[in-house]
Amino acid sequence: MARHRNVRSMQYDEFDDDFAVGSVNDEPECISPTDAQQWIFDRARGQSSLDSFLSNNEDIQEEDDDEDENESPSKERRDSEHFEFPELNELDKSRLLSCMDEIRNIIGETYSDRRLVAAIMSNDYDFNKALDTLLNGESKPQVHHHPRAKIPDVVEKGIGEMLLEKSQQMKHQKEAVTVTVTPASKNKTSGFEVNSPRTLTPNSSGRNSPQEDENKGNRTKEAIRNARELFEKERGSEKEQLHLVVIGHVDAGKSTMMGHLLFDLGNVPQRLMHKYEQESKKMGKQSFMFAWVLDETGEERNRGITMDCGYQRFETPTKQVTLLDAPGHKDFIPNMICGANQADVAILVVDATRGEFETGFEQGGQTREHALLVRSLGVSQLCVAINKLDNEKWNQDRFNDIMNKLKFFLKHAGFKDSDVHYIPCSGLTGENLVKPSTESELISWYKGPTLLQVVDSFKVPERAIDKPFRMSVSDVFKGVGSSGFCISGRIASGHVCTNDKALICPSKEQGVIKHITIDEFPVQSAFAGDQVSITLTGADPTNVSVGFILCDTHNPVPLATKIKARIIVFNVKSPITIGYPVLLHHHSLVEPATVSKLKAQLHKGTGEIIKKSPRCLTNNSCALIELSFQRVIAIEKYSDLKEMGRIMLRVGGTTIAAGLVTDIINS
Numbered sequence: 001m002a003r004h005r006n007v008r009s010m011q012y013d014e015f016d017d018d019f020a021v022g023s024v025n026d027e028p029e030c031i032s033p034t035d036a037q038q039w040i041f042d043r044a045r046g047q048s049s050l051d052s053f054l055s056n057n058e059d060i061q062e063e064d065d066d067e068d069e070n071e072s073p074s075k076e077r078r079d080s081e082h083f084e085f086p087e088l089n090e091l092d093k094s095r096l097l098s099c100m101d102e103i104r105n106i107i108g109e110t111y112s113d114r115r116l117v118a119a120i121m122s123n124d125y126d127f128n129k130a131l132d133t134l135l136n137g138e139s140k141p142q143v144h145h146h147p148r149a150k151i152p153d154v155v156e157k158g159i160g161e162m163l164l165e166k167s168q169q170m171k172h173q174k175e176a177v178t179v180t181v182t183p184a185s186k187n188k189t190s191g192f193e194v195n196s197p198r199t200l201t202p203n204s205s206g207r208n209s210p211q212e213d214e215n216k217g218n219r220t221k222e223a224i225r226n227a228r229e230l231f232e233k234e235r236g237s238e239k240e241q242l243h244l245v246v247i248g249h250v251d252a253g254k255s256t257m258m259g260h261l262l263f264d265l266g267n268v269p270q271r272l273m274h275k276y277e278q279e280s281k282k283m284g285k286q287s288f289m290f291a292w293v294l295d296e297t298g299e300e301r302n303r304g305i306t307m308d309c310g311y312q313r314f315e316t317p318t319k320q321v322t323l324l325d326a327p328g329h330k331d332f333i334p335n336m337i338c339g340a341n342q343a344d345v346a347i348l349v350v351d352a353t354r355g356e357f358e359t360g361f362e363q364g365g366q367t368r369e370h371a372l373l374v375r376s377l378g379v380s381q382l383c384v385a386i387n388k389l390d391n392e393k394w395n396q397d398r399f400n401d402i403m404n405k406l407k408f409f410l411k412h413a414g415f416k417d418s419d420v421h422y423i424p425c426s427g428l429t430g431e432n433l434v435k436p437s438t439e440s441e442l443i444s445w446y447k448g449p450t451l452l453q454v455v456d457s458f459k460v461p462e463r464a465i466d467k468p469f470r471m472s473v474s475d476v477f478k479g480v481g482s483s484g485f486c487i488s489g490r491i492a493s494g495h496v497c498t499n500d501k502a503l504i505c506p507s508k509e510q511g512v513i514k515h516i517t518i519d520e521f522p523v524q525s526a527f528a529g530d531q532v533s534i535t536l537t538g539a540d541p542t543n544v545s546v547g548f549i550l551c552d553t554h555n556p557v558p559l560a561t562k563i564k565a566r567i568i569v570f571n572v573k574s575p576i577t578i579g580y581p582v583l584l585h586h587h588s589l590v591e592p593a594t595v596s597k598l599k600a601q602l603h604k605g606t607g608e609i610i611k612k613s614p615r616c617l618t619n620n621s622c623a624l625i626e627l628s629f630q631r632v633i634a635i636e637k638y639s640d641l642k643e644m645g646r647i648m649l650r651v652g653g654t655t656i657a658a659g660l661v662t663d664i665i666n667s
């Protein structure tokens with residue numbers, strides 16, 4: 001009840017009708033780090049190297065015919081061909097390959113695998129020492145000059161010196177652009193470690209960051225492309241894209257409803273559905289057979305709950321819909337937030353069964369929390385599916401009772417009445433999902449739209465296609481192609497095309513976009529709103545992590561060690577004071593932060609300053625605060641790019657505030 005009262009007295013209008021807040025009970029653990037093995041570069045398995053971005057082929061001399069048999073590059077190559085890698089455990093193998101990559105990034109293919117391995121292992125996997133050994137050692141490969149070689153310095157200094165200089169330049173460059181060094185980062189020595197959002201220090205890699213003058217005045221074709229024209233050309237004839245998240249309390253029937261809808265639409269083959277029916281029957285879980293369409297893992301099926309967002313696509317008469325089936329269990333709220341981050345609109349599923357709706361709606365239930373979370377993430381259109389009404393014999397009073405309770409709550413949570421649709425349905429029997437119901441008890445009082453008709457009627461939000469390119473990295477993994485690595489995420493703003501350069505922030509790692517896929521189909525360009533996988537080449541995956549932002553090299557995302565934010569506080573156990581630790585959620589980023597200043601308490605209705613430098617903030621207050629981070633993060637002011645300017649603050653598994661970024665400080 002306490003929370004209900006809190007919500008009731010909130011005023012959300014000051015947040016540009018784009019904003020609402022809620023509280024959630026769950027564990028703070030969020031996105032699991034990508035498994036190192038997924039993207040560890042494996043030369044032993046024949047993958048090509050990541051070194052192309054640094055190697056200057058004109059510097060590497062081609063061999064003469066009269067090459068020295070002992071020292072020639074071709075000898076080195078042959079040496080590599082016949083070389084067998086030593087038997088190592090997985091960890092050492094990863095360290096070795098990582099070191100080899102680092103070295104090859106600097107010296108290219110000058111030395112054979114055999115020599116690299118020997119140098120690395122004799123220096124206990126220390127990349128710097130191994131490099132020194134190779135460059136200063138007796139066994140320098142002899143330089144052979146091609147007649148077209150343009151680098152007289154090589155002749156004078158010798159390749160060893162040149163490479164040493166190059167590596168030193170790189171080291172200096174790295175040091176020069178390093179922004180923050182946390183104790184954790186000092187330990188970072190090699191590229192094989194997995195960079196989770198919690199462990200990676202987003203120092204600028206600086207290895208291939210664009211130079212200052214590259215950003216100024218020297219705009220390439222991607223910068224002057226007309227995004228709208230391109231969008232019209234590429235997508236003009238297609239149906240509109242809509243991203244739909246399905247939310248609600250655990251067991252409300254979300255997966256069953258969407259699985260049944262997909263089946264009725266013909267997206268699930270009859271034979272596959274029959275298989276699910278048989279298998280679920282064997283496990284004594286036949287009532288979950290439609291849920292299996294979306295709950296694909298063994299654990300989800302055994303436990304009968306959704307644990308991670310299920311993805312599917314379907315079409316309505318006017319839209320191509322990407323469906324994200326979010327988990328309802330409170331333990332998986334971070335996964336739900338990830339899904340909701342990608343959504344334009346939502347279906348809120350509630351269980352109409354007597355007692356069940358009440359459990360989901362009361363404190364500790366997820367109905368309110370999910371609704372508040374999606375609202376705070378910018379979702380403003382909602383379909384409330386009053387589900388399992390078959391259990392209530394399609395009773396109109398029950399439907400109205402639930403609708404009225406939710407109407408009141410959702411209005412105060414920041415949803416406009418006109419943007420919320422209520423439908424009665426049954427995910428299990430399929431009533432009112434795709435076709436109008438034939439159930440006499442229902443059609444005697446309900447003449448409204450089906451679930452599919454409501455989805456079709458949603459307005460696709462305006463996409464920020466003209467704005468600078470921004471994409472929050474939600475996963476990093478090894479690609480199936482021969483080079484580079486993959487990142488996936490949703491494009492928050494702007495657009496990209498293959499062969500564009502892009503910058504990863506805050507590490508300032510630059511790469512080239514080699515491939516873009518949407519739903520596993522290759523495309524040449526992608527736009528704000530698209531959920532994509534991008535293959536990057538020329539960038540080091542160790543400088544990329546979940547929560548980082550891939551952005552336009554000419555107009556990069558700002559970096560911050562502090563931000564100012566206007567927040568609404570709710571449901572804090574103890575008042576917020578200076579030094580209060582929180583977890584900042586910004587797109588896929590989960591970052592520890594500290595409330596470093598309480599600048600002002602604001603009037604919830606007018607936004608006027610009520611009190612400067614308040615000593616604490618309590619439930620329901622609206623305030624201007626400053627948040628400090630131990631590491632640099634990539635974030636943007638709401639007024640500059642609203643898609644990048646929303647944040648949520650969580651503590652101990654509870655969302656305690658949501659807000660908008662008003663200022664960026666990079667100290």
Ligand SMILES: Nc1nc2c(ncn2[C@@H]2O[C@H](COP(=O)(O)OP(=O)(O)OP(=O)(O)O)[C@@H](O)[C@H]2O)c(=O)[nH]1
Pocket residue numbers: 248249250251252253254255256257287288291304305306307326327328329387388389390391425426427428429
């Ligand atoms: N009677 C009835 N039962 C339903 C209906 N929809 C779902 N169920 C049952 O409710 C149970 C939970 O359904 P799920 O689809 O797994 O619920 P969920 O909301 O996806 O669950 P989580 O994703 O784990 O939160 C299953 O036993 C379903 O058969 C319905 O419309 N009527």
